[in-house]
Structure formats: structure tokens, C-alpha cells
Amino acid sequence: MQRRISLIPQPQQLSAAAGDLDLSTLDAIAADPELHPLAWLLSDLLNRGTGLRLAVAGPETGGRVLRLRLEGDRPEDLTTAAEAYRLDVTADGVVLAAAHPAGISRGIATLRQLLPADALREAPAADPVVPLVAIADEPRLRWRGVMLDVVRHFQPKDFVLKMIDRAWLHRLNVVHLHLTDDQGWRFEVPSRPKLAEIASWRAETKIGHARDEAAGYEPTPHGGIFSVPDLREIASYARERHILIVPEVNLPGHARAVLAAYPELGAGQDKPVSPTFGVFEEVLEPTPEALDFALEAYTAVAEVFEGPFVHIGGDEVPMTQWESSPVARELMEREGMEDVRGVQAWFTKAFCERLTAMGKRVIGWDEILDGGAPAEAVVHVWRNEAYVKKAIAAGHQVVASPEPYAYYDHYESDDPQEPLRIHGLTTVDKVAGWDPVPPGIDPDKVLGIQCQLWSEYLPTPRDVEYSAFPRLSVMAEVGWTNLDVREANPVQDRLEDHLERLHAMGVDYRPPTGPERWQRGGSGRRTRFNWTFQEHEAE
Structure with missing residues (x-):
């Protein structure tokens, strides 16, 4: 049974298809050279929480891969465009694309939340399975x-x-x-x-x-x-x-x-x-x-x-x-x-x-x-x-x-x-x-x-x-x-997950x-202490 997709923060656009992708069926993480540090970081995190070790390969690698790709004109740092990303998970693999490495980093954070919660542990405790989704995302504030x-x-x-x-x-x-x-x-x-x-x-x-x-x-x-x-x-x-x-x-x-x-x-x-x-x-x-x-x-x-x-x-x-x-x-x-x-x-x-x-x-x-x-x-x-x-x-x-x-x-x-x-x-x-x-x-x-x-x-x-x-x-x-x-x-509807x-x-x-x-505060040095908070007034 497919897990409910529940992400925080909620992406701006998300559509889901029936089914899951087992990341262990992929051959590698294919990434542009500039993205290799992020690719290896993702590989390490997947290995830590699921036991899966995906090697990092170049962008020309074909087949069934988890692809990290830079596309479009490079935006300036600390702009919403720099953190925008597109994440597509299909039966054939994963494509995470952005115009800036910061966008790839934000997409990796979303991908980690798509995994079972136990994949966030410090030792293998979950299968590397993610739902089939298409996400287009960009932050509201810089x-x-x-x-x-x-x-x-x-x-x-x-x-x-x-x-x-x-x-x-x-x-x-x-x-x-x-x-x-x-x-x-x-x-x-x-x-x-x-x-x-x-x-x-x-x-x-x-x-x-x-x-x-x-x-x-x-x-x-x-x-x-x-x-x-x-x-x-x-x-x-x-x-x-x-x-x-x-x-x-x-x-x-x-x-x-x-x-x-x-x-x-x-x-x-x-x-x-x-x-x-x-x-x-x-x-x-x-x-x-x-x-x-x-x-x-x-x-x-x-x-x-x-x-x-x-x-x-x-x-x-x-x-x-x-x-x-x-x-x-x-x-x-x-x-x-x-x-x-x-x-x-x-x-x-x-x-x-x-x-x-x-x-x-x-x-x-x-x-x-x-x-x-x-x-x-x-x-x-x-x-x-x-x-x-x-x-x-x-x-x-x-x-x-x-x-x-x-x-x-x-x-x-x-x-x-x-x-x-x-x-x-x-x-x-x-x-x-x-x-x-x-x-x-x-x-x-x-x-x-x-x-x-x-x-x-x-x-x-x-x-x-x-x-x-x-x-x-x-x-x-x-x-x-x-x-x-x-x-x-x-x-609030997604907090329990x-x-x-x-x-x-x-x-x-x-x-x-x-x-x-x-x-709890108890009755000792951590006990609750109440006094009235008054909001400051603008001068």
C-alpha cells in the first residue's frame, strides 16, 4: 500500500501517480561535476538510513539512475530562483533539476522526506522506497x-x-x-x-x-x-x-x-x-x-x-x-x-x-x-x-x-x-x-x-x-x-506524519x-514561572 505523501514544507506544486520506486533498482547517481559533493552527500545519507550505496557517476551516464542536473541560466545567490527545483520520480528513475546547486540541495531535502521516516535514522532501518511524484517548487521568501x-x-x-x-x-x-x-x-x-x-x-x-x-x-x-x-x-x-x-x-x-x-x-x-x-x-x-x-x-x-x-x-x-x-x-x-x-x-x-x-x-x-x-x-x-x-x-x-x-x-x-x-x-x-x-x-x-x-x-x-x-x-x-x-x-494536517x-x-x-x-517543568528549578508578557509598541 502506497504511503500518504506528507511533506513539510508543502511544495508549491505536487502531483502523485500510483506506485513507488525502489531506489535499490537504480544503477547510480548521475550528476553534473559541480553537483558531485551533493551527490556524494545524498549517497552517504541513503546508505546511512537504508543501507543502499549508490555510486556517483558523470552526467553522461544513461540507464536507470537518480539524476542531478543543472539547467537554465544561473540565478544570483539568496534569491528564490536559486532555490527553485523540479523533482520527478517515475518508474524509470529520478530526475532532480535546478538552475543553481542550492535548488538541488532543497530538492534533496524533499527527496529525503519522501523516503520512509525510518530512513532518517543513523543506521539502516528502512527500505529505500519513494512514491511516484512530480514536484515543481520554489520558496516564497528568500x-x-x-x-x-x-x-x-x-x-x-x-x-x-x-x-x-x-x-x-x-x-x-x-x-x-x-x-x-x-x-x-x-x-x-x-x-x-x-x-x-x-x-x-x-x-x-x-x-x-x-x-x-x-x-x-x-x-x-x-x-x-x-x-x-x-x-x-x-x-x-x-x-x-x-x-x-x-x-x-x-x-x-x-x-x-x-x-x-x-x-x-x-x-x-x-x-x-x-x-x-x-x-x-x-x-x-x-x-x-x-x-x-x-x-x-x-x-x-x-x-x-x-x-x-x-x-x-x-x-x-x-x-x-x-x-x-x-x-x-x-x-x-x-x-x-x-x-x-x-x-x-x-x-x-x-x-x-x-x-x-x-x-x-x-x-x-x-x-x-x-x-x-x-x-x-x-x-x-x-x-x-x-x-x-x-x-x-x-x-x-x-x-x-x-x-x-x-x-x-x-x-x-x-x-x-x-x-x-x-x-x-x-x-x-x-x-x-x-x-x-x-x-x-x-x-x-x-x-x-x-x-x-x-x-x-x-x-x-x-x-x-x-x-x-x-x-x-x-x-x-x-x-x-x-x-x-x-x-x-x-x-497541522501533516504534523503527525x-x-x-x-x-x-x-x-x-x-x-x-x-x-x-x-x-515537564515539575516543581524544581524548571517549574513554570508566569508573568504577563506585554507586546512592545512601535515608537
């Missing part, structure tokens, strides 16, 4: 990402690689790494050894919610740092799958870890790496030394991650320190600034100039709009959709991650057994109903969407997985699939019926 916060709780390199794979399976194309914050610094900068010695770890960590002052602290050091070879491995792993890594070095605020290592870059505060969570007044001072430090940090990540974007952060920058700073006052007088917010705009402009000279494009949180962000900067909206409109009105392209829809550190339900989260409520149904392009907005200005996995209350990979899935799966469809196709075939894939991959997802007993 940027479809997931952000991993490896700062608040360090997530090991192996888990980062797993999340790249999971992004790939869902046809996402961006993994954003949040690498610096008040609670730690997570990548090596050889010219700044104190980042590894001091800024990469904290002496203790807040127990429970940061607002629960009575809960105290766990006096166990916490930290971790990615070496340069670690970063290169992450970059290479993502590149093989045509996933863009966007590194974030969050400045000039959220700088407690930096200033613990190099207090001279601030106002001389002698404070340790923060053991708790929130927004802190310590920021970089607007000095040449602070800009030099930022350049060294941005250069370190830009040299490893070859993509066009570097994220400068720029969110939640308190003005308190600058309001009383002689250095900031002198800058304001020299530059003719009427408001202290101009100091942040000065930082943003300087970061943009230096990164542009390195061939990079800046992306920053929506606070960079304060005082005027450079026109070439992409604005990453986190507060709400009103800021999408505000950024576009100011002439910027936007990545939309509005907190009510895209923050998966919010509670999954009203269930009192949900494990500790920061606040809020973001259900699967709420994500499924989201249209990230507000009415009256030019769709070309919305570069794309991204979900956020802030890790203040996600201490382990299992916690991250529970928070991410299946909401990330649903968000992937929001970014990929056109509205009419989504409405005709609701993603998709959870079998997540289970086969070992993902500790949240079941639709609520948390399993071992996933």
Missing part, C-alpha cells in the same frame, strides 16, 4: 532561518551541526549563531586571549527565572568557546548543504562579558560575566579602542563565515552610561548630536563602514533604526510587526522575527506542566496562521523570516529541541509555501498532547 543562542547556555558544536541538518531537512537556508552577550563570549579571537580566559565562562548561573529573586544561584561554572577550527568545521558543514551561517557579535550593548575581560573598553566597571539574565547598563564607550576591538571581532568571524552578512546585534542598549559619560558627551558635541541615542547610531555607522570595506553587509536588530541606520543595513525586526512597517518605510530590507510569532523561548501552551520559559504564549496554531508580509507592504522588502531560540531557559540540547519542534517545522512552511497552498492543505521523522532523527520534540512526563 531568507528562512533559525537563530541558535549558544551564549546564555553554551550548546556544543555537535549539536550545532545537528541543527544545521534539521534546518536543511526543512528547507531553511539560514542558521544565525548568537555568539556574544552579557553571559559569555563564544568564539576565539587569537589577538584577544582574555576572551577565552575570562569572557567565555561565568562562575555561577541563576536558578529558575531571573525574576524569581528568592531562587538563588547554582555555584557551578558554566561556559564554553568555539575554537577557530570549530568555526571552520561549522562553516564547511553548512556550506555543503547550501546553508548560510550568519554570525552575530552583539555590540555595543549586551557587553558585560567583553568588559569583564577588557574593562578599559567601557567606563571602567569592575563586574564579572553576568550570572543572570536581563538588560544591563554596561556598554562600550564610544572610543577608537572600542571600535578597534569590534573590528578584530568582526574580522575573526568574517574570515571564517564567507556569507555576505554579519549581524552586529544592537538591541537593548541602555543610554544610562552614555548620559553621564564625558567621552560620550564629547562625541555628541563634536558630531552635533541632539540626543544620546545618536551614540548608538555612531557605533552602527562605524560598524557598517568597516564591514562594508570587508565585503560584508550588516544586519542588526530593529533598535539600529534609532537615530537612523545606514541605508544598506538590513533590519532584523524582533519586537512586533509594526517595526516591519517602520523599517520598510525607512527604506530598509527586513528579516521578520516578531516576538509574538517567532520567539520559541515562549511557552508552547497554557499547560501548567510546561517547563520554564521566559514568558508569552506561542502555539503551533498561532505560528501556522502567521503571514509575515503585512498588508500594504512591498513583499520584495521582506527578505524573509526567522525563528529565535534564546537559551536563558534552555540549558541543554534536549531543552532546545523541545522548544523548537514542531514550531520550527511549521515556521518553515510559513517561509516557504505560498498562502493559497498553505490554506488548501493546512500544515512529520513527527515520525523527528522521532526517527532522535529529536526530543513536544508532542501535540503536551509534554511527556520527563519533559
Whole structure:
């Protein structure tokens, strides 16, 4: 009996014929030379999950094959046309065609979902059988990402690689790494050894919610740092799958870890790496030394991650320190600034100039709009959709991650057994109903969407997985699939089948019926903590 075809995200066009194709009856994977890395990756994955080993051959190979083929004019990177593909599975073989290798990569992700769910396991557990289908597909939005916060709780390199794979399976194309914050610094900068010695770890960590002052602290050091070879491995792993890594070095605020290592870059505060969570007044001072430090940090990540974007952060920058700073006052007088917010705009402009000279494009949180962000900067909206409109009105392209829809550190339900989260409520149904392009907005200005996995209350990979899935799966469809196709075939109707894939991959997802007993918050440090979430208002 033929299996029901159930894909997430749903392709734009799909037609099925009766019957299946056993891939073990094929002779080889026939691929254009440029596609051989993807062909061998596909061969390895088929072998891992089904035991089938298909050799990779040249494009001239005839007979019954799984053919990967480039056709048509080559589109530019990070366009929907670059990720478009056509996948035909017939009784005679498989043809996967695209104009760009990225499209072939997205088609391979779809082909993997056509296999039985158990083919996604780490050892042979399924037959290599796929249904006969014809698929023509292209994403709705150019940027479809997931952000991993490896700062608040360090997530090991192996888990980062797993999340790249999971992004790939869902046809996402961006993994954003949040690498610096008040609670730690997570990548090596050889010219700044104190980042590894001091800024990469904290002496203790807040127990429970940061607002629960009575809960105290766990006096166990916490930290971790990615070496340069670690970063290169992450970059290479993502590149093989045509996933863009966007590194974030969050400045000039959220700088407690930096200033613990190099207090001279601030106002001389002698404070340790923060053991708790929130927004802190310590920021970089607007000095040449602070800009030099930022350049060294941005250069370190830009040299490893070859993509066009570097994220400068720029969110939640308190003005308190600058309001009383002689250095900031002198800058304001020299530059003719009427408001202290101009100091942040000065930082943003300087970061943009230096990164542009390195061939990079800046992306920053929506606070960079304060005082005027450079026109070439992409604005990453986190507060709400009103800021999408505000950024576009100011002439910027936007990545939309509005907190009510895209923050998966919010509670999954009203269930009192949900494990500790920061606040809020973001259900699967709420994500499924989201249209990230507000009415009256030019769709070309919305570069794309991204979900956020802030890790203040996600201490382990299992916690991250529970928070991410299946909401990330649903968000992937929001970014990929056109509205009419989504409405005709609701993603909720396909989730049960998709959870079998997540289970086969070992993902500790949240079941639709609520948390399993071992996933519940209980009555200890992971118990649910409620306080009212109020949506931000646009200024």
C-alpha cells in the first residue's frame, strides 16, 4: 500500500501517480561535476538510513539512475530562483533539476522526506522506497532561518551541526549563531586571549527565572568557546548543504562579558560575566579602542563565515552610561548630536563602514533604526510587526522575527506542566496562521523570516529541541509555501506524519498532547514561572 505523501514544507506544486520506486533498482547517481559533493552527500545519507550505496557517476551516464542536473541560466545567490527545483520520480528513475546547486540541495531535502521516516535514522532501518511524484517548487521568501543562542547556555558544536541538518531537512537556508552577550563570549579571537580566559565562562548561573529573586544561584561554572577550527568545521558543514551561517557579535550593548575581560573598553566597571539574565547598563564607550576591538571581532568571524552578512546585534542598549559619560558627551558635541541615542547610531555607522570595506553587509536588530541606520543595513525586526512597517518605510530590507510569532523561548501552551520559559504564549496554531508580509507592504522588502531560540531557559540540547519542534517545522512552511497552498492543505494536517521523522532523527520534540512526563517543568528549578508578557509598541 502506497504511503500518504506528507511533506513539510508543502511544495508549491505536487502531483502523485500510483506506485513507488525502489531506489535499490537504480544503477547510480548521475550528476553534473559541480553537483558531485551533493551527490556524494545524498549517497552517504541513503546508505546511512537504508543501507543502499549508490555510486556517483558523470552526467553522461544513461540507464536507470537518480539524476542531478543543472539547467537554465544561473540565478544570483539568496534569491528564490536559486532555490527553485523540479523533482520527478517515475518508474524509470529520478530526475532532480535546478538552475543553481542550492535548488538541488532543497530538492534533496524533499527527496529525503519522501523516503520512509525510518530512513532518517543513523543506521539502516528502512527500505529505500519513494512514491511516484512530480514536484515543481520554489520558496516564497528568500531568507528562512533559525537563530541558535549558544551564549546564555553554551550548546556544543555537535549539536550545532545537528541543527544545521534539521534546518536543511526543512528547507531553511539560514542558521544565525548568537555568539556574544552579557553571559559569555563564544568564539576565539587569537589577538584577544582574555576572551577565552575570562569572557567565555561565568562562575555561577541563576536558578529558575531571573525574576524569581528568592531562587538563588547554582555555584557551578558554566561556559564554553568555539575554537577557530570549530568555526571552520561549522562553516564547511553548512556550506555543503547550501546553508548560510550568519554570525552575530552583539555590540555595543549586551557587553558585560567583553568588559569583564577588557574593562578599559567601557567606563571602567569592575563586574564579572553576568550570572543572570536581563538588560544591563554596561556598554562600550564610544572610543577608537572600542571600535578597534569590534573590528578584530568582526574580522575573526568574517574570515571564517564567507556569507555576505554579519549581524552586529544592537538591541537593548541602555543610554544610562552614555548620559553621564564625558567621552560620550564629547562625541555628541563634536558630531552635533541632539540626543544620546545618536551614540548608538555612531557605533552602527562605524560598524557598517568597516564591514562594508570587508565585503560584508550588516544586519542588526530593529533598535539600529534609532537615530537612523545606514541605508544598506538590513533590519532584523524582533519586537512586533509594526517595526516591519517602520523599517520598510525607512527604506530598509527586513528579516521578520516578531516576538509574538517567532520567539520559541515562549511557552508552547497554557499547560501548567510546561517547563520554564521566559514568558508569552506561542502555539503551533498561532505560528501556522502567521503571514509575515503585512498588508500594504512591498513583499520584495521582506527578505524573509526567522525563528529565535534564546537559551536563558534552555540549558541543554534536549531543552532546545523541545522548544523548537514542531514550531520550527511549521515556521518553515510559513517561509516557504505560498498562502493559497498553505490554506488548501493546512500544515497541522501533516504534523503527525512529520513527527515520525523527528522521532526517527532522535529529536526530543513536544508532542501535540503536551509534554511527556520527563519533559515537564515539575516543581524544581524548571517549574513554570508566569508573568504577563506585554507586546512592545512601535515608537
